[in-house]
Structures are given as structure tokens and as C-alpha cells.
Amino acid sequence: MSAQPNVVLIHGAFADGSSWSAVTAGLQSKGYEVVAPQLPETSLGDDVARLRQVLAWLEGPTIVAGHSYGGQVITSLGADVSNVAALVYIAAFALEEGETISGVNGNYPPPRALANLIVDEQGFGRVPEDDFVGHFAADVDPVKAKAMHAAQQPVSMSVFEDVMGRPAWKSLPCWYLVSANDEAIAPDAERMFAERIGAEAVEVPSSHVPMVSHPDAVVKLVEAAARAAAGAPA
Numbered sequence: 421m422s423a424q425p426n427v428v429l430i431h432g433a434f435a436d437g438s439s440w441s442a443v444t445a446g447l448q449s450k451g452y453e454v455v456a457p458q459l460p461e462t463s464l465g466d467d468v469a470r471l472r473q474v475l476a477w478l479e480g481p482t483i484v485a486g487h488s489y490g491g492q493v494i495t496s497l498g499a500d501v502s503n504v505a506a507l508v509y510i511a512a513f514a515l516e517e518g519e520t521i522s523g524v525n526g527n528y529p530p531p532r533a534l535a536n537l538i539v540d541e542q543g544f545g546r547v548p549e550d551d552f553v554g555h556f557a558a559d560v561d562p563v564k565a566k567a568m569h570a571a572q573q574p575v576s577m578s579v580f581e582d583v584m585g586r587p588a589w590k591s592l593p594c595w596y597l598v599s600a601n602d603e604a605i606a607p608d609a610e611r612m613f614a615e616r617i618g619a620e621a622v623e624v625p626s627s628h629v630p631m632v633s634h635p636d637a638v639v640k641l642v643e644a645a646a647r648a649a650a651g652a653p654a
């Protein structure tokens with residue numbers, strides 16, 4: 421077993437595991453075992469169950485990173501996280517007990533990237549192409565952004581109303597990357613999350629998808645969490 425922690429990368433809504441591809445490759449090149457699973461996004465409970473399934477596959481300490489709604493998923497692990505050594509939030513929700521995503525979002529201006537969500541008769545939402553390319557992934561090459569749009573995982577809109585239980589960040593060290601040009605989550609909300617969870621925080625001039633447009637910054641932050649978990653100097 422490697423002396424380095426494992427890394428699990430949890431994608432957000434309107435994305436999929438491939439959104440982490442550059443970060444996955446960067447971490448693998450440094451010797452980390454990485455898993456970037458596909459979430460069903462049929463319910464928060466289903467997504468947390470998938471994360472727990474992945475954690476059960478891995479031996480030894482594990483760094484868990486979540487992007488966007490993926491922050492809700494990793495936070496929902498609660499205190500039952502025996503092999504999780506740290507949490508890394510990438511432009512992600514870090515809710516307090518009793519909060520919902522929709523409730524927190526109501527404290528900030530409506531996000532331009534999500535202004536025209538398409539919700540089907542089964543209650544699953546997706547972002548139209550123009551908003552995805554122009555706002556959600558605004559600093560990604562448009563050809564690549566269109567491919568990301570094609571691969572987006574529609575999400576059950578119910579997840580935005582799920583009430584947070586005991587947050588995992590209350591019992592684990594945290595790192596946070598703020599996307600300063602985010603048009604899906606207000607950057608001020610991200611700064612608030614980072615401050616209240618006591619995270620080691622960095623800020624990059626990124627759209628909502630820094631793992632695509634600024635993968636080196638994301639790799640660096642995950643590595644900082646991994647070194648701390650291994651007791652190595654920062």
C-alpha cells in the first residue's frame with residue numbers, strides 16, 4: 421500500500437466524473453491512487469451511498485474532494501468517515517446543519533449559469549448549452565465546454581432542498597478553492613463557506629469549473645491536504 425493517501429474526486433451537478441480528468445491525470449502522475457466515480461444524482465442519499473461504496477474499496481487514509489453539489493455529498497458523510505483524512509472543497513457547498521442549498525443560494529444574487537435550467541417531467545434539471553458554455557464553463561475552450569455540456573449528468577432537483585445533518589467538516593481538516601469568477605455559485609458564498617469551516621483557502625480567477633480550467637491549482641490544493649494527512653511538511 422502506498423504511503424500516500426488515496427484521493428476520491430466527487431463531481432457536482434450538471435457534470436460527471438470526466439470533469440476531473442486533468443486533475444486525475446495530474447495526481448496519478450505523482451503516484452496517488454485516484455477514483456473519480458460517476459454519481460447517479462437521483463437523490464442525495466443515492467450519491468452519498470455511491471461515495472461510501474467507493475471509500476469501502478480503498479485501504480488507508482483517503483482525501484475526498486467535492487466540486488459544487490459534490491460538496492453537499494462529501495459533507496453529508498457526517499462523523500462516520502473512518503478512512504477519510506481530509507475534505508477538499510472545489511467551488512463547492514459546505515453547508516451547516518439544518519441548511520439547504522436552495523436556502524443558502526437565496527442569500528445571494530441568482531446565478532447566471534442556472535438562470536434557464538431545463539427541468540423535465542421527472543424532476544431532473546440540466547443546463548442549456550448556451551448557458552453552460554457562456555457562464556457555467558466560461559473560461560473553458562468553447563469546443564471543450566460543448567463536449568462537457570453533452571456529458572453533463574442531469575440532477576434531481578430534490579437535492580437542492582435536502583436538509584444537512586451533522587456536517588463532516590466539523591470533524592475533519594478542510595481545504596477550499598474559491599472560484600473568483602464563478603457564475604453558478606456566488607464567489608462570496610464560497611468565501612463564506614471557506615471561512616466558517618476553517619479551511620486552508622486559495623482563490624483562483626476561474627469559472628465554476630476550476631478543475632477543468634485551472635487543474636494545476638486544484639492538484640496543488642489536493643496535494644496540500646494529502647501532505648498534511650501524511651504528516652509531511654506543507
